[in-house]
Amino acid sequence: MTKQKHGQGRMKDTLRYQTIYFLFAFFFFAGSLRAQSPADSVAHVIIGDIRVEGNHRTRTGIITRELAIKSGDTIRTNLLAETLEIDRRKIINTNLFVVVEMIPEPNADSVRTDVRVVVKERWYLIATPVFQLADRNFNEWWYDRNRDFSRIIYGIYLSYGNVSGRADKLRVLAEFGFIPKFEVSYSLPYLDKAQKTGITVGASYSTNKTMAYRTWRDKLSYLNSEDINKKRFYSFVTLTRRNKYYTFHSLDLRWSSTNITDTIAVLNPNYFLKGRTKQTYFQLTYSYSYDKRDNFQYPLRGRVGGIQFSKIGLLPSDKINQAYAYGSYKQFFQLSERIFANSGIRARFSVPKRQPYLQTIGLGYRNDLVRGYELYVVDGQDYGLIKNELKYKLFSLQKHLSWIPVRQFNTIPLAAYLNTFADAAYVRNSYPEFSNTRLGNKVIYGGGAGIDVVTFYNIVARFNLTINGKGERRFFFNIAREF
Structure with missing residues (x-):
């Protein structure tokens, strides 16, 4: 009886092992067949x-x-x-x-x-009339310069893109009026067969009669004059390197010469430091950028960032010895089908802290500003800036106008976005007494809401209602084109 039970037990164990082996083999071969099935091929x-x-x-x-x-x-x-x-x-x-x-x-x-x-x-040869303001932005001219039409710059801008079919570009600018300026540059992005190395060369000459000679209480102070008070000439050569799709390196060497009158040197002895009336120097700048945005004109997804190191004054004869580092990073998010967001940071550090007024760069120029403070210039040697934005797509369409015979102009994209934003910054000014700053050496912040309109040939118009940390509420308008 006992032997019979042991025999039955051994049979059950054998059956159990055979069952496990069969199941293992079944799933193994089924998986192999599935991997080789026509559906997967x-x-x-x-x-x-x-x-x-x-x-x-x-x-x-x-x-x-x-x-x-x-x-x-x-x-x-x-x-x-x-x-x-x-x-x-x-x-x-x-x-x-x-x-x-x-x-x-x-x-x-x-x-x-x-x-x-x-x-x-695109239509590559573009000759457009220049009609713009001499001030930093439209809002400064509207609010602080009493809409003075004598501050108008007019002329012509010639852009001949894709000259040889290799994405090269020739630019010629001739401006008259408030600030006469003449510029010419030529860029060839691909010199070598590997299409990684490029070069840009150019030169610029400008003169000023009425000009900003200092910043006082975070506003530019101007000298009104009928005489030329400033002349500037510079030339440059820039080598670029693009090893990968989204990374860019550049090395820029330029020579600059600027002259001012004795009047400017007396009004602001720190313009070039020590009451000098002439400043000449060589400058070498290295830049690295990573740009993986979905659209350079008006990005909604992706990220962009970069660093820049520059040495101003390379020779003993140069009357300036200064260096700076600049870095930026911005991330773009898509939160839903119509809702987008972006957040970015920028920072600049420079040495030494005693700098000529012309090279003391803080916030207030280009897009380096806290929105709500468009009417202010915050000078300083170092700064940090944070910008945040949330936007809602109202519409985005592309209209083909068959009745326009020129194919480069018969497709018009148009989009509009509601947006809200909040910015903050800190500017460190080591010599606040030179400008009697009220906004330097403390946190400033601003925010608001508005609408962006994006159309063809890289034109973006922005209409914003803002409020800043001073409690000032204003409407600001800006239109720009990314070349």
């Missing part, structure tokens, strides 16, 4: 021919240089659309085209998938 596509169409002037290599996909690549089917969209954005960000489409099509061999890159080129 079409989960990837093989890139066939890549054809570029519509590039009448632009060389094909300039376009294919932006593509990560190559003929023969294997890409998962569910990632094909996203991969093509990323490459499409890179091509549109060259600023050579109005429209870019990436169209996958079956190859004649029925195995591979071809890609058609269809582009519509």
Whole structure:
């Protein structure tokens, strides 16, 4: 009886092991069969021919240089659309085209998938009249300069892009009126066969009669004059290097010469320091940037950042010895189908702390400002700036006007976004007595809401209602074009 029970027990154990082995074998072979199933064999596509169409002037290599996909690549089917969209954005960000489409099509061999890159080129030769204000922005002219039309700059701007079909550009600027200026530059982004190294050369000459000679209580002080009080000339050569799609290096060498009258030197002996009336120097600047935004003109997704180191005064004969470091980073988020956000930080540090007024740079110029303080200039040697924004897309459309015969102008994009923003900054001024600053050496902040309108050829118009830390409420308007 006992032997019979032991025999039955051994049979049960054997049966249990056989069952486990069978199940293991079943799942193993089922998994292998599933991995080799016909359904999975079409989960990837093989890139066939890549054809570029519509590039009448632009060389094909300039376009294919932006593509990560190559003929023969294997890409998962569910990632094909996203991969093509990323490459499409890179091509549109060259600023050579109005429209870019990436169209996958079956190859004649029925195995591979071809890609058609269809582009519509911009109008490359643009001669536009210059009619702008001499002030830092429209709002300063409107509120602080009493809408004085004598402060108008007029002239002509000539931009000849894609001169040789290699994304090169010739720029000529001739301005008259309040600040006469003449500039010329030529850039060739790809010198070598590897299409990684480029060069830009240029020169500029300008004169001032009425000019800002100091900052006092965070406002620019002007000398009104009929005589020329300032002359400036500079020339430069910049080498650029683009090893990867999103990283850029540049090395800029320039020579600058500026002369002011004795009147300016008396009004502000710190303009060049020690009451000097002439400043000449060489300057060497290295810049690195990483730019992976979906659109350079008006980004909604991605990130951009960079650092810059500069030495002003390279020779013993240069009457200035100064250096600075500048860094920035900005992240763009898509929170939902229509809601977007971005947040960024910028900072600048310079030495020594005793600097000429002309090289003492704080907040208030270009986009380095706290919104709500557009009417102020906060001088200082170092600063940090934080900017945040939340926006809602009202609409984004692209209208094709078939009745316009010129193809570069018959496709008009138009978009509008509601936005709200909040900024904060701190400017450190080591010599506040020179400008009697009220905003330096303390935290300043501002915020508001508005609407952005984006249209073709990189034009962005901004309408904002703001409030700053001083309790000032104002409406500000700004229009800009990214070249």
